[in-house]
Amino acid sequence: MNTSVVGKSAVSQFLSLAKPRVVSLIVFCAVIGMFLATPGVPSLQVLVFGTLGIALTAGSAAAVNCLLERHIDAQMARTRGRPLPSGVISSRQTVTFAFLVGGSGLVLLHYFVNPLTMWLTFGTFVGYAFIYTLWLKPATPQNIVIGGASGAMPPVLGWSAVTGTVPAEAWLLFLIIFMWTPPHFWSLALYRTKDYERAGLPMLPVTHGSLYTRRSIVAYTLALIVVTVMPYVIGMNGLPYLVCALGLGGVFLYRAVKLLTHYSDAWARSTFKFSILYLAALFAALLVDHYLV
């Protein structure tokens, strides 16, 4: 996506700092974590303030990432139109925005949800905004595998918002997003390799080449399918979920294998887009099945 900011209103420029589309899926997964945590329905207070708190903190993390990566973003075609590299929003404004938005999110979580959720969300914020962005991303091609742990936290945050605990079921949902992240990101990195090379970032296709990356995508997609069967195996979800998980997984695997055997940028791009649809549909299936069985 070309995130050009020219002609946008001030509000939408600040909004774009918070990566609203990525954050929407993050919040979607967190909310489903809330519903899965209880046989009934979460309280309205947890639903409203939990969702708001997680969304604001995630948006703030994205803004900090935009701030810390403004020079790298300026070198990549996909990101050079963002508000900071294009000079529409200043670093100081971004710091203020991130502080106010993230601070409000954490305060809401602490006072209207529970301190555990606030601390877990704060840890996730630090994990993405600082550990991934500053340290892992420029250091190793495993950056997004390790850093994916932050992106995988939303259902855990949702679960802890409702119960104040994080049992094995919540970590299983974490594991699903964790295994999904490499095929999600590496599909994009395959057709954006030149961008990452130019910016000097050691993404897997840059350091290990296209073939190795495509094999890794197949491997992680297989692992993802195994992990998505687990909610059925442990009795957390029923047969309707299993059918959806295997159907979606089958399509993902077909895409991954075709990416390996018949590579094209267009196929990589459409597989990246599919990965987003996949995660949304899988979590929707977890939710619907939860109330069916």
Ligand code: HEM
């Ligand atoms: C380390 C983990 C992750 C990495 C490295 C990563 C990387 C990316 C990149 C580079 C893009 C393209 C963004 C753009 O063009 O502006 C993207 C898009 C996206 N990602 Fe991820 N992602 C990660 C985790 C996640 C997670 C956890 C979710 C949601 C649960 C997610 C959801 C999305 C969505 C919805 C988009 C599409 C955004 C749009 O259309 O503007 N990603 N991701």
Ligand SMILES: CC(C)=CCC/C(C)=C/CC/C(C)=C/COP(=O)(O)OP(=O)(O)O
């Ligand atoms: C508090 C909380 C719930 C935080 C969630 C963490 C979070 C926002 C994870 C999203 C991951 C993400 C947008 C990765 C983009 O990778 P990138 O930053 O390498 O992509 P870019 O090249 O587009 O900047």
